[in-house]
Amino acid sequence: MAEEFVKDKFERPIISLRITITNRCNENCIYCHHDGMISSKDEMTPDEIYKICKIAKKLGVKKIRLSGGDPLVRKDIVEIVEKIGSLNFKDISLTTNGVLLEKYAKDLKEAGLSRVNVSLDTLNRDTYKFVTNMDYLNEAKAGILKAVEVGLYPVKINMVIMKDINEHEIKDMFNFCKDNNMVLQLIELIESENCDDDKFSAEYHYTLDKVEERLADIADDVKERKFMQGRRKYYINGGEIEVVKPMDNSKFCANCTRLRVTPDGKIKPCLLRNDNLVELISYIRNNESDEKLEEIFLKGIDKREPFNTD
Ligand code: SAM
Numbered sequence: 001m002a003e004e005f006v007k008d009k010f011e012r013p014i015i016s017l018r019i020t021i022t023n024r025c026n027e028n029c030i031y032c033h034h035d036g037m038i039s040s041k042d043e044m045t046p047d048e049i050y051k052i053c054k055i056a057k058k059l060g061v062k063k064i065r066l067s068g069g070d071p072l073v074r075k076d077i078v079e080i081v082e083k084i085g086s087l088n089f090k091d092i093s094l095t096t097n098g099v100l101l102e103k104y105a106k107d108l109k110e111a112g113l114s115r116v117n118v119s120l121d122t123l124n125r126d127t128y129k130f131v132t133n134m135d136y137l138n139e140a141k142a143g144i145l146k147a148v149e150v151g152l153y154p155v156k157i158n159m160v161i162m163k164d165i166n167e168h169e170i171k172d173m174f175n176f177c178k179d180n181n182m183v184l185q186l187i188e189l190i191e192s193e194n195c196d197d198d199k200f201s202a203e204y205h206y207t208l209d210k211v212e213e214r215l216a217d218i219a220d221d222v223k224e225r226k227f228m229q230g231r232r233k234y235y236i237n238g239g240e241i242e243v244v245k246p247m248d249n250s251k252f253c254a255n256c257t258r259l260r261v262t263p264d265g266k267i268k269p270c271l272l273r274n275d276n277l278v279e280l281i282s283y284i285r286n287n288e289s290d291e292k293l294e295e296i297f298l299k300g301i302d303k304r305e306p307f308n309t310d
Helices: 046-058 077-085 101-111 125-132 137-150 167-179 198-204 209-218 250-254 281-285 290-302
Strands: 016-020 063-067 091-096 115-119 156-161 183-188 221-225 231-236 239-244 258-261 266-268
Touching (some): 046 077, 046 281, 046 290, 063 077, 125 137, 156 167, 167 239, 209 231, 209 239, 266 290
Parallel strands (some): 016 063, 016 258, 091 115, 115 156, 156 183
Antiparallel strands (some): 221 231
């Protein structure tokens, strides 16, 4: 299977491309790492995003994920998905806070979107307001239920766990997900230079090790997802929980199969670094040949190295 993929110097196949299509967001989460992006207002057109995906497809990439900012604040989001949809990837997904999902879910599904991840850290309105600095809990929940209804399967809920804020809500969130046929992803808070307040990570960081031990005790089955950064999946009473622990986790890096693109069209070899970006968009805007664009992609892949090694 791995033979079909381009591999980096560390034998990691490049299976997925995560494109941050905007830095704009309609929420302002207290912990947000902005997908590791340097702030910039530039955005790519749907045709430019399509071109990038076309080159990626040629190099063996199987999955596209759109992220932000919030990808749904782009008014041309359906057109973007439609263009990518014409390339027949195995999987096209999108990560959103869900606030605008009720409006777009059906059109996105029809445009070729396979599934969505929706960030929802809490079911409590006050906590939601504290975390996101907005009062959109009802809109987010309506968007999530609409995504389930139109079949953006599986809907995954991304829950970043924070000490004394929402760690006590894991069970309620699991039940909400199980009742609506969704998968819960628990995410360990990442320290990031982009976090608004560096102290935040120190104050609110909550290790998921103990949570994983507890899940392992009660799970009916446990699976490890090799090509998804080695993350574990726990099956409990007909529900599913995945645990994502990127921080100081050499396994996370060793199993990373993801290349990223910034909103202003640079290849980003690592979530946690911005000192090795590779310029791409100006070559597309200059109508360079596909061979030249492939060469630039390969340069980006060549710069990939694990951030955590021990
Ligand atoms: N606006 C969209 C959303 O809310 O899902 C997409 C962008 S957001 C940066 C992508 C994912 O990164 C979300 O699931 C969010 O919870 C997660 N995230 C952001 N900052 C994080 C941090 N410091 N630690 C762990 N996960 C984080």
